[in-house]
Amino acid sequence: MALTEVQKAQVDKLLTAYCAKRVPPAVQSKARVGSVILYEERHAFRPPHDWQEMVVAKFTYVGTQREWRLYCQHRDLRWHTYQALPAASSCAKLLEEVDADPTGIFWG
Numbered sequence: 634m635a636l637t638e639v640q641k642a643q644v645d646k647l648l649t650a651y652c653a654k655r656v657p658p659a660v661q662s663k664a665r666v667g668s669v670i671l672y673e674e675r676h677a678f679r680p681p682h683d684w685q686e687m688v689v690a691k692f693t694y695v696g697t698q699r700e701w702r703l704y705c706q707h708r709d710l711r712w713h714t715y716q717a718l719p720a721a722s723s724c725a726k727l728l729e730e731v732d733a734d735p736t737g738i739f740w741g
Contacts, residue, residue, distance in 0.1 A: 644669075644692075644694075644724050647724060647725055647728065648669070648671070648724075648728070651728055651732070652671075655732075663675065663676055669691070669692050669693075670688060670690075670691045670692075671688070671689040671690045671691070671692070671731065672686050672687060672688045672689055673686075673687050673689055674686050674687070675687070688706050689731065689739050689740065690703060690704065690705060690715075690727075690731045690739050691703070691704040691705075691706075691712050692704075692724055692727060692728075694724075695720075698720075699722065700720045700721065700722055701720065701721050701722070701723060701724045701726075701727050702714065702719060702720045702727075703715040703718060703719060703720070703721075703727040703730065703731070705738045705739060715730070715738070717730070717735065717736060718730045
């Protein structure tokens with residue numbers, strides 16, 4: 634079962650609001666956050682000062698299970714199931730976990 638257009642819009646609204654909250658207005662010209670693979674962008678420290686993308690989390694909807702799954706990226710640069718909360722019925726619940734970041738895997 635795929636996400637409906639309404640569900641897609643709800644997730645987009647939820648993640649857009651989260652991203653806007655995550656980056657303070659004073660630094661919005663220096664950092665950006667995006668989604669369903671949630672990532673942060675910052676200016677590089679060395680010339681030419683291009684934007685560098687750093688992944689934060691990955692959210693996947695599994696329609697047959699009617700659940701959202703959360704992944705984190707390890708040192709091997711592969712996505713791994715986030716063991717502390719691997720799945721939830723809503724993307725919002727997983728986003729709360731990413732925001733709290735109890736293990737330090739998402740935001741450091």
